[in-house]
Amino acid sequence: MNWDQVELNPRIIAAVRRAKLKSVREVLCISDPDLQRLTGLSHSDVKQLLIVASTACRRHPPTPVILLHHRGESSLRLSVGCPVLDQLLRGGLPVGGVTELSGESGVGKTQLALQLCLSVQYPTEYGGLNSGAVYICTEDSFPVRRLQQLIQEQSTVRSDAPQDLISNLQFSDHVYIEHAADLDSLQVCLSQRVPLLLARGLVRLLVVDSVAALFRSEFQASDWLQRNKQLLTFCSALHHLSREFNTPVLCINQVTDVFSGSDDSLGPHSSNVSPALGLVWANQVMVRLMMRRLQGMIFHGDQSSAPRRLEVVFAPHLAQDGRDAGIWREGVQGVSS
């Protein structure tokens, strides 16, 4: 959306153009003091600019968090975009709290996270939260092409939603990608940019892909005390964001090998791997999910996939259970039994 499409005082529009802020959405991602500095506008002009920009960009104005609580939104769930997996999760991810998704490399964690970035954009009656997603990549680059493919497949996979609704959702405009290659940049991202996107109602899902990568690369085994302190600071930032904005937080985590094979805390389907980062991290997570690759092959039309299993390891409101799934062009879809 550009400046010709909004009704705003021409003096303010001239100032944003001089500051080379081309799109209306761009100003929403900049803090108030930075906007004042860039445009030379007064505090009240910047406020007016932000009100007009956020009204123009949002499909639905954000509801203040206090009202959401009154309406009993604590039982709201974010659908994962598949009825079989939603059934396992009793509707999807809880909006307040941190969910961890762990699993081996290539098992499909990122695929599920991308699917959630689209699902969050649907209205609540279709399992979404009427808003966008912010996706923090710590290791790999963001899989833009795969996201585009999933967007193209929405009309096939989301037959529950009206087709005109799907074609009107500008999915790729509402996924905000951040890169944090070290803990300092992650901290800056979580304390500055993410709260801004949440406060302006532009996003209502935070994905961190992946957590263990940063903590593993920055600390040696002997630095465990320092590492645990940093881990707790990071967890408390996530909890704060989740609570304050009533927003689901999804953290992707790798797994480490377990040599004893007798770790009961992993649940009935535990085998030879355990989520990385240990107990300090596990105590901060509300829902722990694990994805595993199973033996064999499953088929769907002209496609084939190695079967996966999504398991609930622990969650206060869920039974320890699992569902088999395949990864297709359309995304991760559970297999009905």
Ligand SMILES: Nc1ncnc2c1ncn2[C@@H]1O[C@H](COP(=O)(O)OP(=O)(O)OP(=O)(O)O)[C@@H](O)[C@H]1O
């Ligand atoms: N377009 C596609 N069609 C079908 N399956 C796909 C497609 N793209 C990816 N996949 C499947 O997803 C797998 C990769 O999943 P994903 O990138 O989510 O792994 P991950 O668990 O995040 O791994 P890592 O921890 O290494 O990032 C591929 O091995 C493939 O099986």
